[in-house]
Amino acid sequence: MAEFDLIERIRSRAPSRADIVLGVGDDAAVVRVPPDRELVICTDTLNAGVHFPLDTAPFDIGWKALAVNLSDLAAMGAQPAWCTLSLSMPGDDPAWLDSFLDGFLALAGQHGIALIGGDTTRGPLSIGVTAHGLVEPGRALQRGGAQMGDDIWVSGTLGDAAAALWLMGNAGVGATADGRRNPKPALAAPPTQRAHSGHGETLRERLDRPQPRLAVGLALVGIAHAAIDLSDGLWSDLGHVCRASGLGALVEVDALPASASLSQGFAADDRRTLQASGGDDYELCFTAPPSARAQVEALELESGTALTRIGRMVAGTQVAGVDAEDAPWVPERTGWVHFSD
Numbered sequence: 042m043a044e045f046d047l048i049e050r051i052r053s054r055a056p057s058r059a060d061i062v063l064g065v066g067d068d069a070a071v072v073r074v075p076p077d078r079e080l081v082i083c084t085d086t087l088n089a090g091v092h093f094p095l096d097t098a099p100f101d102i103g104w105k106a107l108a109v110n111l112s113d114l115a116a117m118g119a120q121p122a123w124c125t126l127s128l129s130m131p132g133d134d135p136a137w138l139d140s141f142l143d144g145f146l147a148l149a150g151q152h153g154i155a156l157i158g159g160d161t162t163r164g165p166l167s168i169g170v171t172a173h174g175l176v177e178p179g180r181a182l183q184r185g186g187a188q189m190g191d192d193i194w195v196s197g198t199l200g201d202a203a204a205a206l207w208l209m210g211n212a213g214v215g216a217t218a219d220g221r222r223n224p225k226p227a228l229a230a231p232p233t234q235r236a237h238s239g240h241g242e243t244l245r246e247r248l249d250r251p252q253p254r255l256a257v258g259l260a261l262v263g264i265a266h267a268a269i270d271l272s273d274g275l276w277s278d279l280g281h282v283c284r285a286s287g288l289g290a291l292v293e294v295d296a297l298p299a300s301a302s303l304s305q306g307f308a309a310d311d312r313r314t315l316q317a318s319g320g321d322d323y324e325l326c327f328t329a330p331p332s333a334r335a336q337v338e339a340l341e342l343e344s345g346t347a348l349t350r351i352g353r354m355v356a357g358t359q360v361a362g363v364d365a366e367d368a369p370w371v372p373e374r375t376g377w378v379h380f381s382d
């Protein structure tokens with residue numbers, strides 16, 4: 042099947058929206074941006090063997106390629122609208138493409154985002170998605186808005202995806218807590234000998250099918266002072282909020298939310314490390330004033346997504362951790378950094 046047949050296969054399944062003037066098929070797409078909205082644009086690439094294990098099902102690759110971009114829109118408080126898909130793949134396997142599109146379009150349908158264009162080439166498996174969203178003027182959530190004394194919150198649970206990778210013997214690499222390059226795996230020791238069996242599948246689903254927290258992100262507009270999505274690892278990503286806001290963060294490491302699979306399958310030390318710096322969470326981390334606690338708790342009920350208070354913004358420049366006894370806690374690494382080895 043040649044390039045244009047593959048593109049036709051994609052075009053015939055691309056969902057529509059009333060605001061698309063010209064979709065897949067011309068030199069570029071044309072969309073109608075509402076006059077009373079700002080356009081929010083983000084792009085993220087997934088490379089085989091770097092962003093997902095080589096044995097990942099095509100459905101899940103399609104899902105995740107869109108999910109990581111929707112997660113960025115969620116972190117901006119944007120309503121998803123349109124996206125493009127750059128697909129580089131080694132062969133012309135229509136069955137693979139159909140399953141990939143099943144995953145991509147299943148998630149697209151859930152969030153009303155339309156596929157309006159892209160590019161299809163031969164090459165190593167790599168997927169680049171650009172997503173466009175809409176916000177009310179001046180209302181996009183940013184990394185730099187955190188204020189002294191703000192509570193720090195995270196959605197969902199942390200560490201599951203990194204745990205899945207670890208169980209596969211595929212630990213991530215990252216920078217050390219002081220920012221130096223470090224080629225060591227995220228967790229140097231072998232997995233704790235605990236009852237991992239039975240949890241592997243749940244954890245793997247968290248790696249393969251992240252749920253972008255769009256409802257939470259949209260509702261946080263007007264409540265949160267700052268927001269970011271967690272892709273590299275909490276310590277690393279919250280560090281971006283600190284730098285952009287000119288503040289430090291104090292995180293209670295034992296308050297970090299964990300799934301039952303993570304708590305039951307891992308010793309506390311390993312669990313903390315996975316939650317603090319494992320990466321691939323695609324949860325939201327946001328700050329809000331203590332006066333907004335009731336609003337955040339109401340949002341938790343309304344959205345059905347757990348929202349957990351994990352610390353507060355303090356004077357300083359970086360992320361500091363304390364354990365349940367108030368003793369300092371420092372992760373081995375801050376998170377995932379490309380080119381760090």
Ligand SMILES: Nc1ncnc2c1ncn2[C@@H]1O[C@H](COP(=O)(O)OP(=O)(O)O)[C@@H](O)[C@H]1O
Nearest residue numbers: 082083084085109113116269270271272273278
């Ligand atoms: N190759 C590039 N060219 C231009 N801007 C880039 C490039 N790579 C990253 N950026 C920008 O740098 C910032 C940080 O990128 P990144 O860490 O990838 O953010 P995220 O985790 O939200 O995807 C973003 O604003 C992104 O758009």
Ligand SMILES: Cc1ncc(C[n+]2csc(CCOP(=O)(O)OP(=O)(O)O)c2C)c(N)n1
Nearest residue numbers: 085090091092093094213272273320321377
């Ligand atoms: C095979 C495999 N190895 C390692 C990882 C872990 N991993 C790869 S990239 C990454 C961080 C997120 O990717 P990045 O390109 O930095 O996304 P962004 O921060 O730009 O959203 C993590 C945790 C993985 N998901 N799959």
Ligand SMILES: [Mg+2]
Nearest residue numbers: 084085086272
């Ligand atoms: Mg990026």
